[in-house]
Amino acid sequence: MAVLTDLVTALAGGNVEVVDLTAPLSASTPVLQLPPPFANTTSFRLEEISRYDDRGPAWYWNDIHTGEHVGTHVDAPNHWVSGRDGDSVDEIPLRTLVAPAVVLDASAKVAEDPDFLLSVDDVREWEREHGPLPDGGWLLYRTGWDARSGDQESFLNGQHSPGVSPECARWLAEEAPIVGFGVETVGTDAGRAAELEPMFPCHNRLLGAGKCGLTQLRNLAQLPPTGVVLVVSPLPIVGGSGSPARVYAFVERA
Ligand code: MN
Numbered sequence: 001m002a003v004l005t006d007l008v009t010a011l012a013g014g015n016v017e018v019v020d021l022t023a024p025l026s027a028s029t030p031v032l033q034l035p036p037p038f039a040n041t042t043s044f045r046l047e048e049i050s051r052y053d054d055r056g057p058a059w060y061w062n063d064i065h066t067g068e069h070v071g072t073h074v075d076a077p078n079h080w081v082s083g084r085d086g087d088s089v090d091e092i093p094l095r096t097l098v099a100p101a102v103v104l105d106a107s108a109k110v111a112e113d114p115d116f117l118l119s120v121d122d123v124r125e126w127e128r129e130h131g132p133l134p135d136g137g138w139l140l141y142r143t144g145w146d147a148r149s150g151d152q153e154s155f156l157n158g159q160h161s162p163g164v165s166p167e168c169a170r171w172l173a174e175e176a177p178i179v180g181f182g183v184e185t186v187g188t189d190a191g192r193a194a195e196l197e198p199m200f201p202c203h204n205r206l207l208g209a210g211k212c213g214l215t216q217l218r219n220l221a222q223l224p225p226t227g228v229v230l231v232v233s234p235l236p237i238v239g240g241s242g243s244p245a246r247v248y249a250f251v252e253r254a
Contacts, residue, residue, distance in 0.1 A: 014253060021182075021217045021230075021247040022072045023149050029071045030155040030216075032186050041067030044244075068242040074234040075188065075203070075213030079241040082208030089243045090236040092212060096179045100137035101230035101249065102130065103223045107144035110162045116143075117165040117190055123172075130225045135177040138214070138230050145184040146218035155186060163190020166201040173205035180232075181206055182214035182247075214247065223249055 010016035031043050045065040050056025077086025104126045110116045133139055143162045148154040172181060181188055188202040198204045206213060214232060229250040234243035
């Protein structure tokens with residue numbers, strides 16, 4: 001296929017750049033903290049099996065301990081009760097995981113108000129400038145929050161972090177042609193989204209519509225508003241509700 005030959009040439013020549021949107025995964029990676037009485041996820045942790053020692057003289061390896069929803073990760077439709085009959089993470093179509101993406105930058109508004117909620121008007125305004133949201137693609141919501149991703153306290157910010165209004169979540173789920181919604185924050189919903197109606201509207205509406213979430217992205221500032229090809233690589237955990245994922249963006253450079 002000529003298009004793949006062209007892609008290889010463009011990658012080698014720098015005309016197509018691969019941008020890593022993934023946060024490093026370690027024991028200090030921030031994780032969601034639900035209030036009591038709700039159960040919480042485990043953090044990521046390595047457990048050494050051997051390291052060139054008497055447990056294994058020529059090799060180094062670890063067991064990993066992690067929640068499905070730790071670090072940069074995918075929310076599968078079955079993560080939420082509204083999508084309980086939807087795809088598990090291993091069932092997400094590859095056409096969803098390799099797909100066009102656009103970037104909506106609300107970082108200036110979030111800098112003024114950490115509780116900022118994206119509205120339908122914000123998305124409509126973006127569309128007037130850049131065209132329609134991609135059919136079968138992803139909307140990536142830039143908030144500047146990735147600058148905080150190295151520090152749990154600053155990242156969670158006492159549950160004051162940006163999200164999406166209930167009406168915008170409904171609109172993205174039911175009216176927009178996207179298959180997924182990606183964010184820089186610990187989850188797709190705002191820090192105070194338990195107070196919204198429905199609670200956690202992004203999870204409720206998008207996962208309920210069979211769409212996917214993608215969280216804790218970084219480097220969205222390196223992407224243009226349109227023309228991105230996104231590659232999302234969750235582990236195919238059978239029946240799982242999500243997975244840590246490596247996420248790349250293919251970007252054309254002039
Ligand atoms: Mn999640």
